[in-house]
Amino acid sequence: MRRKYLTTLRIIHAGIVNFIRNVSLALAAIAVMVVTLTIILFSVIANATFTNTINQITNKIDVSVFLKDNVTAPQLNQLMSQIKKLPNVKSAQYLSKDQVLKDYTRQNAGNQSLLQAVSEANNPLPATIHIKPVDLNKIGDIKTFLDKPQVKALQSDEASYSGDRKEAIDKITHATNVLREVGVIAVGVFAVISALIIFNTIQMAIFNRRDEITIERLLGASTWFIRGPFVVESIIYGILSAVISILIMNSLFLASSSALQASSLGLLDINYASSYFSAHYWLLLTVQLAVGILIGAASSVIATRRYLKFKTK
C-alpha cells in the first residue's frame, strides 16, 4: 500500500516536471482547450438565460375571455369548471367587473383622460376570465372550446390570445434551439480539435523522451509508471484551461456587463446570465475541470498506448 502511494506521488511529481519542461509545447494545447471550454461555458449560460427569458414571457401569456354583464353566477360557475377541465389549461382566474376596474385604474394611474372615461357607476369594462395554458403551441384547443356557440353566447367580445407575444416567444424558442444546436456542434468540433492537439503534444513529448521510455521499460517500469506522468501532464493542461476559461468569463461579466447589455443580441439577458454564472460558479468550475481533465486524460492515454505495447509476435 505504501509502495503504491509512493509510486503515485512519484508519477505526479514526474508529470509536473514534464509539464514544466514542455511548457512551450503545451501552450498550443492549453489555448485550444481554453477556447473549447469557453464555448461550453458560454453555451451552458446562454441556454439557461434563453430558457429563463422564455419562461418569463410564457408566464405572462394568457387567454382573456370577456364576459357579458348579464352572465349569471350558475352560468359563470359552469363555464369556469368546464374551462378548468380542459387538458391544456394550467389555471383559470375570474376577475369581476369591479376587480377589472381596479386593475385598470391602477395601471393607468397617471392618465387622467383614460380614468375620466370610467367610474364605478359607469364601468364599461367586462368581467374577465384569465386562462393560462400549459402548452402555448396547443392553444387551439382552448380556442375551439371558446368558439362553441353556447360559450360564445356568454362573451361580450372576441377572446384575446396574446398572439403577438406568442410570435415573439416562437422566435426566441427558435433562436434558442438554433443556438443550442450550433453550441453542441461547436463544442463537439472544438473538443475533437483539443483532443487531437493534446494527442499531438503528448506524442511529441513521447518522441522526445523515447529513449528514456525504452530504458524505463527495460528496467521493469510498469505501464502506469511510464504513462502516468504523461496523463498527469495533460490533466494539468485541462485544469489550467478550465481555470483560465472561468476567469475569462468572470472578467467579461465583471468588466463589461453594461456594455454587453447595450450591444448584445437583445435576447440575452446579461443580468440574468451574470447572476446565473455567480450562483452556479462552483458547479460550472467543477464541470469545466471535469471536461478538461477528461479530454486531457483520454487523449494522453490513447497517445501513449502505441508506445507502451509489448511485442506479441
Added chain:
Amino acid sequence: MILLDRVTKTYNKADSPSLDRLSLHVEPKEFVIVVGQSGAGKTTLLRLLTREERPSQGKIIVGGVDYDKLKDKDIPLLRRKIGVVFQDFKLLPNKNVFENVAFALEIVGMGKREIQHTVPKVLDIVNLKGKEKNMPLQLSGGERQRVAIARAIVRQPKILIADEPTGNLDPKHAWDVIKVLEKINRYGTTVLLTTHNQEIVNKLKRRVVTMQHGKIVSDRANAEYHA
C-alpha cells in the same frame, strides 16, 4: 536458472532464423560467456531473455517463470528480477549517477530513506564512491558502464545479463567492468555475458558458449575462445 529449449526466432520469413532450435541451460550462480561473430544471434538471445522479443518457436523458462504463460502485465515484474547491462549503457541523461541508480528502486516503489541507504552501498561495490552527483556526460565510458551495472544490481537480481558491456571501452576500463561482474557473481548472482573480446574470455576461464548462425556450436567449461 535459465532454460531455453529448442528456441527459434525468425524476424522475416524470407531470411534465415536469428536463432535456430537453440537449447541452453544455465545453473544458478554460474558465469557464462556467450561469444560469436556479429549476427551470430547473441543479442537476439538476450532480447528473448528480457522478453523484448518473443520466440517464434520453443520454450523459455527463467527463474521459474515460463514465458509462454507470462502475461503482458507481468513483464515488468519479470524484468525487475533480471539485471541488464547494455553496450551503450542506456543511462537516463538528465539524471545524475545517484538518481540513475535510484531510479531502478523508485520503479518498485521503494521509499526515499531506503534508497538513500542502498544506493551508496552499490556505488561502493562498483567503485563509484564520490561520483554520486556527476551527470552521465561527465563520466568516462568505463564509469558510465559501472553506473549501469550498479543500476542493474541494486535490486539484487538473481540473474545479470550483460550485452557486450565492454564493447565501447578501452582495455583498462573493460577490465574494471569485468572485475565488477566477477565480484557480483561471487555474491551469488548468475551472470550471462556476451562479448567479442577474445582476451577477456581467455583470461576469465569460465564456461564459454559459442554461437554461429543462430546455433550453439560449442559449449565448454574453462574454455578459451579464438575468433
